[in-house]
Amino acid sequence: MTAQIIDGKLLSEQLRKEVATRAAALKTKGITPGLAVVLVGDNQASQxxxxxxxxxxxDVGFHSVLEKYDASMTEAELLARV
Structure with a gap:
């Protein structure tokens, strides 16, 4: 088997277009896909x-929610929030 070069950027663009199309189809049915993120602390890489x-x-039409909390948040507080 010979190696095959994959154009990651092109593949990513194609996948994002497909996801956007599918998200739009869901929206016509009254369903909005989404992502919720809880970020605790100030780690730059995580941000x-x-x-x-x-x-x-x-970019693809998803609803997103981002909640940020200080690193001082306790595990109990975090679990209560989630």
């Missing part, structure tokens, strides 16, 4: 990751 997920949701 970048979450920001990119929120942007991706907007």
């Amino acid at each position: 970048v990751y979450v920001r990119n997920k929120v942007k991706a949701c907007e």
